[in-house]
Amino acid sequence: MLKRRILVIDDETALVESICFNLEREGFQTFSSYNGIDGLEAIQTVKPDLIVLDLMLPGLDGLEICRRVRKSEDIPIIMLTAKESEVDRILGLELGADDYVTKPFSMRELMARVKSVLRRFQVAANGPDVLISGDVSLNKATREVTTRGTDVTLSVKEFDLLAMLMLNSGRVLTREILLDGVWGADFFGEPRTVDVHIRWLREKIEEDPANPKYIHTVRGVGYRFNPPTEQQS
Structure with a gap:
């Protein structure tokens, strides 16, 4: 079975080595870059299954990398940030990041989030493969x-959100239900x-x-995807 490929982009050498060591213990194949420009090139050559990306990087920062990746790729991204500002956290998620971890963090927490994001990225087993409305x-x-x-072209989260709304067409879904279903129960961001x-x-x-x-x-309350019959009423 092929190992999942994880690319870690951070300018703290010791932290990158520690993250890679722990990821490899969990059975992942790891790759690393230490600045934004090299990281962007590595994304094209490595074709990772998930990116662990620092917010503050020399060359290109994490948000700019996130912007560029989301223009053409649906690779899951976990942002690492030392900033406490909720604005920075939400901005990262607006740009397509799938989760974030605030420094300092435990390796156990990061490993759990990597596995959680990869699980959420998998195509849902339930429901039809093609939804038409x-x-x-x-x-x-x-x-x-x-x-x-x-x-x-949709980002990972946009696609998952649309899929959840369409699977529940005609039903009102609260923000909390959408957060839990798309971002996961362990997401601690803002509604x-x-x-x-x-x-x-x-x-x-x-x-x-x-x-x-x-x-x-x-x-x-929240949001509802209207099927065609309701649109005409």
Whole structure:
């Protein structure tokens, strides 16, 4: 069985070595880079299954790397940050990071989060592989989405969020349910993370994001994906 490939990008040599050592003990194959520019090149050559990425890096910072990766890749990303600011945390998640760990952290915590993110990234075993509602089509097996006959590029979280909404078409899902289902029960971020990703999702699949046809806000509760029959009523 092929080992999962984990790329660690951080400028603290001792920390990178410790992370890689612990990942290898857990059965992963590891690769490392110590600045943003080398890290971006390594992403293209290594083709990792997951990236552990420091926020503050020489050359290119973690947020810029996250931006560039998300333009073309759906690789899960765990951000490492020494900053306590919630803005930095949410910004990282807005850009497509799948989780974050605040320094200093225990290796046990990081290993648990790596495994959790990789599990969440797997195609859900339950439900049909292809979901179709109106002119929106989502293929869980290939992680492809089309709307009005055009391919749409979604980040990992945007795809998982849309899949959860479509699987529960017509039902109102609270922010807490969406956080638990998409980000996992061990996610400790802000509920507004859901709002940010809903906004990004609407911009990509709705003809008029300001007047959404599919993803409706239920004020004070959460969100609902409207099937075509409800849209016409």
